[in-house]
Amino acid sequence: MRSSVSRPRTLAACHSIEDLRGMAQRRLPRSIFDFFDGGAEDESALAANRTAFERHRLAPRVLVDVAQAQPTTRLFDRPMGMPMAIGPTGGLGFGWRDADLHLARAAARHDIPFTLSSSGTASIEAVAQASSGRLWFQAYVLRNQEFFWKMVQRAEHANFEALVITVDLPVGGKRERDFRNHFSVPFRITRRNAVDFALHPRWTLDLLRRGIPAFENLRGLEMAAKSATEIASSVGRSYDPSFDWERLAQVRERWPRRLIVKGISRGDDARRACELGCDAIVVSNHGGRQLDGAVATLDALPEVVSAVGGRIPVLLDGGIRRGTDVAKALALGASAVLLGRATLFGVAAAGPAGADKALDILRDEFLRTLQLCGAADPRALTHELIRSPRTTKETT
Incomplete structure (x- = not known):
């Protein structure tokens, strides 16, 4: 459950990702904030991602020397400042101008990967x-x-x-918040959203002065489009629902570097991705934005990890808001997590400073969690630290 915190006015008043979310909500028009914050249909998959983390509890080890604990790890035989990467998020520039660039720079400062979305605004x-x-x-x-x-x-x-291929989006989801807010790209001015924009003059003035950010990597996709905003609106109908395993094998053959498949939540699909030669899997339900009622990613993680059997890294996204969330994912077998809304809220709240703030918060919380769990580094986060309702019942 989300806490009923106020919406901070300054970055200094933000002490959690939820605080950054509140600050972003204060700064952005409702239609823009809901575009980022919302999920599909009843938003049950969106909520399930969070409640899965809340169901699982940590059983810390004590009397362990954690004076020199470090959050660093390795992925693809390269060091990382912490077991997190910034995942792909489309339309970032609607929240803050040049947000993709700010997040890429913040990720480099924290020594973690940044993933650019095809529908990014850089x-x-x-x-x-x-x-x-x-x-x-x-x-x-x-x-x-x-x-x-x-x-x-x-x-x-x-x-x-690395190339990340998203495989859980043959068609776009039904995001009803966008319908209710009259949100579309290109923007259509209605009485409802005109008032919404007018109540957020700083955001609106930037839009009027510098124009609507475009999906830069998709320019030229629709040759009939007359403007950048028309290009953006065409993306949903441009997905290929016929993409299958044979086509993924072609990508594997033609892409010479690391290939990550994002959007797997089943063991049989995970095994097949391994056999095809993929280098990593991301357990993901697209942040609850596409198929409502999809299994929570933390609940799907153990099956995927078991199917992979240590052959390739398994990553996870969906619902990461705390350092304890990262620890729980690693304890259940993930090698790292992808951050989506957590860093989006930071950059939307305060630009480059907000991007760094989000990563600083998560790093501090994760390191603190390591120490409180009796873990000197992420490798010590094992399944024995996790208690879920089922395991608690079985052991009582």
Whole structure:
């Protein structure tokens, strides 16, 4: 359950991701905030991601020397400042101008990867120029295969470390908050959202002065589009629902670096991805934004980890708001987590300073959790530290 905290006015007053969420909510028009914050239909999958973390409890070890505890880890044989990466989030520039670049730089400062979404508001080339850190590119599979392969080639030429293929989005979800708020891209001015925008003059003035951010990597996707906003609105109907395992094998054959498959929640699919030669799996339900009623990612994690059997890393996203959430995911077998809304709220609340603040909060909480659990580093977070309602009942 979300706490009933106030919405802070300053970054200094933010002590949690929920505080950053509140500050972002205060700053943004409702339609923009709900576009980021909301899920599909009844939002049961969105809520389930959080309640899964709340159901699982930590049983800490005591009397362990944790004076020199460190949150660092390794992924793909490279060091990471902490077992987190910034996951792909589309439309970031609607929340704060150049947000993709700010998050990429913040990730580099914290020595973690940043994932650029195909529907990001900064280009592949701009992000590569802005950041010296580890960069991953997330590619939506498009009907226009020529355009898709050109994006992949651009990521290769820009020296992105990994390609992330999202496989849980053959069609877009039904996000009813957007309907109720009259949110669309291109923006349609209605009485409801005109008042909404007018009540947030700083955000609106930036939009009027500098224009609506575009999905830069999708420019040219729809040749009939006359403006950047029309390009953005065409993305939903551009997904390819025919993409299958054979096509994924083609991606594996043509992409020469790390290939991460995002959106798997079943053991049989995980085994098949391993056999195909993928380098990592992300257990994900798209943050509850697509299939409502989908299994919570933390609940799906053990089955996927068991199916993979240690052959490749398993990552997890969905609902990460605290350092304890990261610890629980690692204890259940994840190698790292992807951050979505957590860092989005930070950058939407206060730009580059907010991006750093979100990562600072999570790093501090994770390190504190390690020490309180009697773990000197992330490797010590094992299944024996987890208690769930079932295991509690079985042992009483």
